[in-house]
Amino acid sequence: MCRGGHMYAPTKVYRRWYRRVNVSQKRYAIVSALAASGVPSLIQARGHIIEQIPEVPFVVRDTVEAFKKTREAVMFLRRSHIWADIEKVYNSKRYRAGKGKGRNRRYRSKVGPAIVYGQDSGVVRAFRNIPGVELQCVDRLNLLRIAPGGHAGRLIIWTESAFRKLDIIYGTEVRKSLMKSAFRMPASKMHNADFSRLIRSEEIVKAVRPPKKTAKMVRMHRNPLKKTRLMIRLNPYAVVLKRAAILGQRMQQKGDDRTERNKNKRRAALIHKASNEKFLA
Known part of the structure; x- marks a missing residue:
């Protein structure tokens, strides 16, 4: 059965499929997504279930990298109170709307946590069969997996070695990166992001003049042909x-x-x- 038939002006292989993006811009996006993964409010806004997780960012020992069985991975996720986020992925499996059903994209579901490891000693084989879980090496982070759909704030499970290696790869606020040439972390615009607390502080209230209370006259247009x-x-x-x-x-x-x-x-x-x-x- 032929569904849809042929298309007018079919897509060609020589179409401009990709767009060039500056390397510095890519790095800026990755470090911004990593920073957002450490803010609980952004993680919850993205839909992850983290009420029972002890802390964010969630860092575990390097023994997780030695897991070789999915049974061990499931037990770890249950003990860490992350399995609720996996159940969300199970329950969200739906048929895809549109023609993607016939293009090997029949189902769609929500994403679960991402696991970033330092060295693969079997961790990829252990976690890869769990739906919603994606694994990445800290040396080769993919922006599309850290912030799927362009929405920052994904729940990331870090191993200890991978988390320590972030300072070496991307640098800190006072030190440049040791692995990426001439790359320095973007400076934060505000040291304290609680703007409402700042604007109500005594120091700022004393220095700022009181608000002007001016009555604004609103002119009403009336039609003389009716009035x-x-x-x-x-x-x-x-x-x-x-x-x-x-x-x-x-x-x-x-x-x-x-x-x-x-x-x-x-x-x-x-x-x-x-x-x-x-x-x-």
Whole structure:
């Protein structure tokens, strides 16, 4: 069975599929996504279930990298209270809307946690069969997996060695990266991001003038053709014109009534005359 038939102007292999992006811009995006993965509010806003997780970012020992069985991985996720996020992935499996069902993308589901490891000693084989879980090496982080769909704040499980290696790969606020040439971490715009607390602090309140309370007059547009008083204010002679129009309308109505009465009288006279002639004949 052929679904959809052929398409007009089919896509060619020489289409411009990719766009060039500066390396510095890619690195900026990756470090921004990593920073967002350490903010609990952003992780919850993305839909992850982290109420029972002890801390964020969630760092575990390197013994996790030695797991070789999925059974061990499931037990670890249950002990760490992350299995609720995996159950969310199980329950969210749905049919895809559109033609993607016939293009090897039949189902779609939510994403679960990502696991970032330092060295693969079997951890990939242990976790790869659990739905929603994606694994990455800290040396080769993929932005599409750290922030799927362009939404930062994915739940990431770090191994200890991978978490320590972040400072070497991307540097710190005071030291450049040792592995990426001429790359320095972007400086934070605010040291304290709680803006509402800052603006209400005593130091800022004393230095800032009190707010001005000015009453703003709102002008209402009124149509003088509908508002008689406004029309009289604009044109005093409008009263005379309106009265003349009303009187003229009444006189016309009286004339129409008089004409109608005369027509009825003539019609009645003709009918009476015709009936008399018929009777005499």
